[in-house]
Amino acid sequence: xxxxxxxxxxxxxxxxxxxxxxxxxxxxxxxxxxxxxQSPGQGLQLLLKYFSGDTLVQxxxxxxxxxxxxxxxxxxxxxxxxxxxxxxxxCAVGAQGGSEKLVFGKGTKLTVNP
Amino acid sequence: xxxxxxxPRHEVTExxxxxxxxxxxxxxxxxxxxxxxxxxxxxxxxxxxxxNVPIDDSGMPEDRFSAKMPNASFSTLKIQPxxxxxxxxxxxxxxxxxxxxxDTQYFGPGTRLTVL
Numbered sequence: 001x002x003x004x005x006x007x008x009x010x011x012x013x014x015x016x017x018x019x020x021x022x023x024x025x026x027x028x029x030x031x032x033x034x035x036x037x038q039s040p041g042q043g044l045q046l047l048l049k050y051f052s053g054d055t056l057v058q059x060x061x062x063x064x065x066x067x068x069x070x071x072x073x074x075x076x077x078x079x080x081x082x083x084x085x086x087x088x089x090x091c092a093v094g095a096q097g098g099s100e101k102l103v104f105g106k107g108t109k110l111t112v113n114p
Numbered sequence: 115x116x117x118x119x120x121x122p123r124h125e126v127t128e129x130x131x132x133x134x135x136x137x138x139x140x141x142x143x144x145x146x147x148x149x150x151x152x153x154x155x156x157x158x159x160x161x162x163x164x165x166n167v168p169i170d171d172s173g174m175p176e177d178r179f180s181a182k183m184p185n186a187s188f189s190t191l192k193i194q195p196x197x198x199x200x201x202x203x204x205x206x207x208x209x210x211x212x213x214x215x216x217d218t219q220y221f222g223p224g225t226r227l228t229v230l
């Protein structure tokens with residue numbers, strides 16, 4: 001079965017600074033990888049996803065993520081953070097066939113300082 | 115489209131009472147998921163349906179929890195009797211037909227349940 005680890009529980013950055021949120025997954029075959037964002041009191045919203053092809057994926061709100069098979073990672077990046085990006089970010093891994101569950105990491109809470 | 119609709123948004127109840135959470139998925143979506151989110155355990159999948167049929171309920175914590183999907187546009191998650199440790203935010207999500215673990219899931223706003 002697949003699993004995902006987000007090593008950072010909480011990250012604080014200044015507005016305008018760059019951001020990288022880490023995600024490591026465990027799965028024997030090619031995974032389906034997702035990043036979701038949850039604003040306070042809201043449900044989760046998809047930022048971007050990777051299924052195959054180009055390993056650098058562009059998403060909404062200026063986010064991107066890079067799939068690195070050799071490192072089993074799918075880190076989320078943004079070159080310049082806005083105050084509205086403050087939220088909790090979840091990495092998730094899915095698989096085709098067998099157990100078709102989407103497994104979520106524990107999340108990384110992002111605080112943005114003015 | 116209105117997105118995934120959940121009701122109620124907030125529920126406060128006493129221990130031992132029955133609680134029913136409701137979900138209307140996005141029209142045309144064949145998969146429906148129920149998740150529970152707590153600080154301690156994060157986001158956990160409780161059960162999911164495909165074409166109204168329960169596929170995997172291995173995440174349902176115990177027999178006090180039950181879920182039904184009588185038709186393509188409605189699902190319920192019931193807790194009977196409720197306990198304080200059931201306090202959490204419960205999310206419903208739906209996706210199209212590509213498969214539970216491979217397609218984008220669209221989440222509702224959640225129901226915050228507090229059991230006193």
